[in-house]
Amino acid sequence: MKPFMHYIKPLWFPAAIVSLLSLLTVAGTLYIPTLTATIINDGVLKGDLEMITSSSINMLVVALLTVLSAILGVAMSAHISASVGKVLRDDLVKALQCFSLRDFTHFGTGTILMRTSRDVEKIQSVLGEGLNMILPMPLMICVGLGLTFYKSWQLGLVILAVMACMILTIIFIESRALPIIKAIQLKLDDITDLVRDHIVGMPVIRAFNRRTYENDKEIVIFTESARLNKKLRQTFAIGLPTILILFNMSTVAILWFGGYNVSMGSLQVGDIMAVIEYANLILLSMLMAIFVIIDIPEAIVCYARIRELLEHENTDTFPEPYASSITNSMSQSTKHSTNQGSYQTSTGTGTATATATATDNTPLLEFRNVTFRYDNAESPALENISFKVYHGETLAIMGDIGSGKSTITNLIPRLFAIESGDILFKGKSIYEWNVDDLRAHIGYVPQKAYLFTGTIDMNVRYGAASGQVLSVEDVENACHLAKADEFINRLDGGYQYTVSQGGTNLSGGQRQRLAMARALVRKPDLFIFDDSFSALDGTTERAVRTALQEELQKDNRPALISVEQKVSAAKKADHILIINRGQVAGYGTHDELATTSTVYQQILASQEVTA
Numbered sequence: 012m013k014p015f016m017h018y019i020k021p022l023w024f025p026a027a028i029v030s031l032l033s034l035l036t037v038a039g040t041l042y043i044p045t046l047t048a049t050i051i052n053d054g055v056l057k058g059d060l061e062m063i064t065s066s067s068i069n070m071l072v073v074a075l076l077t078v079l080s081a082i083l084g085v086a087m088s089a090h091i092s093a094s095v096g097k098v099l100r101d102d103l104v105k106a107l108q109c110f111s112l113r114d115f116t117h118f119g120t121g122t123i124l125m126r127t128s129r130d131v132e133k134i135q136s137v138l139g140e141g142l143n144m145i146l147p148m149p150l151m152i153c154v155g156l157g158l159t160f161y162k163s164w165q166l167g168l169v170i171l172a173v174m175a176c177m178i179l180t181i182i183f184i185e186s187r188a189l190p191i192i193k194a195i196q197l198k199l200d201d202i203t204d205l206v207r208d209h210i211v212g213m214p215v216i217r218a219f220n221r222r223t224y225e226n227d228k229e230i231v232i233f234t235e236s237a238r239l240n241k242k243l244r245q246t247f248a249i250g251l252p253t254i255l256i257l258f259n260m261s262t263v264a265i266l267w268f269g270g271y272n273v274s275m276g277s278l279q280v281g282d283i284m285a286v287i288e289y290a291n292l293i294l295l296s297m298l299m300a301i302f303v304i305i306d307i308p309e310a311i312v313c314y315a316r317i318r319e320l321l322e323h324e325n326t327d328t329f330p331e332p333y334a335s336s337i338t339n340s341m342s343q344s345t346k347h348s349t350n351q352g353s354y355q356t357s358t359g360t361g362t363a364t365a366t367a368t369a370t371d372n373t374p375l376l377e378f379r380n381v382t383f384r385y386d387n388a389e390s391p392a393l394e395n396i397s398f399k400v401y402h403g404e405t406l407a408i409m410g411d412i413g414s415g416k417s418t419i420t421n422l423i424p425r426l427f428a429i430e431s432g433d434i435l436f437k438g439k440s441i442y443e444w445n446v447d448d449l450r451a452h453i454g455y456v457p458q459k460a461y462l463f464t465g466t467i468d469m470n471v472r473y474g475a476a477s478g479q480v481l482s483v484e485d486v487e488n489a490c491h492l493a494k495a496d497e498f499i500n501r502l503d504g505g506y507q508y509t510v511s512q513g514g515t516n517l518s519g520g521q522r523q524r525l526a527m528a529r530a531l532v533r534k535p536d537l538f539i540f541d542d543s544f545s546a547l548d549g550t551t552e553r554a555v556r557t558a559l560q561e562e563l564q565k566d567n568r569p570a571l572i573s574v575e576q577k578v579s580a581a582k583k584a585d586h587i588l589i590i591n592r593g594q595v596a597g598y599g600t601h602d603e604l605a606t607t608s609t610v611y612q613q614i615l616a617s618q619e620v621t622a
């Protein structure tokens with residue numbers, strides 16, 4: 012695990028200033044009671060008014076300087092903790108961008124959200140408070156105890172004894188609290204998952220009157236969380252009064268031993284006042300430091316949880332013969348680059364660029380005996396899939412629900428890695444492509460259109476490949492092709508209309524059209540439309556399909572792979588791929604399949620289409 016100091020190192024200068032300021036604060040804080048003792052012993056008891064006045068002025072100046080250095084120290088430590096928090100969050104975001112889709116499923120949304128928010132927050136607060144509270148503590152103890160022993164060794168021993176009792180109490184509390192803290196953190200992850208599910212699924216919950224059912228689930232998890240929190244508070248409740256009692260007992264013991272020493276003539280009254288003040292400062296400083304120290308184990312757990320994400324190796328495997336070369340290149344590449352997607356920037360054995368042109372006979376895309384399995388699935392979702400798509404061609408994929416159509420489309424931009432076989436793009440395995448370059452050639456419209464918080468313009472521009480500069484006309488033209496311009500112009504602010512998270516303030520059809528515009532603006536070589544037309548009305552669908560056909564005639568002759576539900580749409584494609592239970596059940600034109608494929612014949616029959 013990368014040591015935490017790695018994050019502090021670049022901040023050595025502000026850290027050094029905080030240390031210096033805390034030294035000044037401690038010196039000033041301890042100087043005040045020393046001065047008090049002098050005022051009482053040499054001023055008050057001897058009736059020396061001049062001495063009292065000059066010492067009081069001194070005390071005022073020292074007090075002001077001490078306050079100033081304390082304020083500066085707090086400001087500096089806030090700067091350090093905020094900077095560390097920022098770097099940690101940056102690292103986390105970069106690491107998450109390198110996660111495969113499997114990895115997200117493996118960890119779960121709740122824990123990822125908690126680690127990037129609450130865990131970082133905890134580390135930040137413990138670091139900030141630690142610099143303010145823990146850093147001055149050793150100095151306060153050493154100098155405070157030294158001054159006390161100088162005045163009276165018996166009083167020094169009293170403070171030491173109280174400190175020892177305090178430490179034992181804290182160790183006892185902490186050993187009981189730590190397992191509860193860990194359990195609370197796991198529960199918080201579950202709560203985040205549950206609440207997120209409820210917010211996203213609220214329409215379904217309401218429509219099906221499942222409020223009570225969901226409430227019951229909430230009650231179980233919230234009750235358990237409340238029980239753990241109560242247990243934690245009870246654990247602390249035993250300890251804190253004990254510490255306060257020890258605190259007060261120290262004053263009583265100092266007065267008792269101090270009074271005895273004064274009566275024996277070995278101590279002055281002012282010294283007792285000073286020692287009480289030293290004891291208060293030492294114990295208070297210890298107490299405040301302990302409050303932060305109590306939080307350190309929790310912060311360590313948080314850091315370990317964060318590191319688990321930061322150091323997580325992408326779990327996707329690669330098909331032979333690319334596995335070893337990709338693994339090697341991954342280990343050499345800069346980890347956690349900022350590319351969006353599953354792998355590091357230089358995954359793939361090379362940085363292949365287009366090796367075939369529109370006039371070549373090389374297929375634009377070729378699946379060669381591809382087999383793919385989802386995590387922990389007993390049987391593969393796809394088995395031995397083979398087909399080719401050429402430039403300018405349209406391929407419709409059809410099949411039953413859950414037969415594997417979307418899975419095929421997801422494999423092309425390497426959202427998942429295949430188990431065996433190969434997928435070739437422009438004659439090169441997609442595993443030999445630099446993943447960013449590969450994706451730059453693909454305009455992907457997922458089955459469920461997702462939009463990001465921001466403007467419509469920003470969401471469409473999201474489709475730009477890296478380095479591609481888009482003009483206003485490019486955005487408007489893509490929206491026109493996707494027939495999105497009609498509704499955009501009716502919205503308040505048009506292209507600057509604010510889209511809420513996920514695009515929930517737009518209809519399903521509007522979201523789908525923007526998702527298409529996002530793919531079109533990229534001007535890719537391969538369009539992948541995963542059942543993207545089903546959310547559109549008939550007129551819009553026809554208009555978009557016509558516009559898309561015109562795009563396929565452009566100079567770069569892009570191809571289109573489209574998952575289709577309706578035979579009426581699929582029959583216009585150059586080829587149709589029929590998938591049944593993860594296997595190819597037919598490939599050919601509509602006419603060919605209508606006579607050769609029983610699965611296609613069943614689809615025709617179900618849609619009452621005659622061959």
Ligand SMILES: Nc1ncnc2c1ncn2[C@@H]1O[C@H](COP(=O)(O)OP(=O)(O)OP(=O)(O)O)[C@@H](O)[C@H]1O
Nearest residue numbers: 385386388392410411412413414415416417418419
């Ligand atoms: N992320 C996943 N993890 C595990 N299994 C999955 C995952 N996604 C899909 N599957 C399974 O893989 C199979 C193929 O799913 P896929 O989504 O490709 O089907 P589809 O033909 O596109 O279905 P639909 O017509 O409903 O969109 C299904 O049996 C499904 O249960």
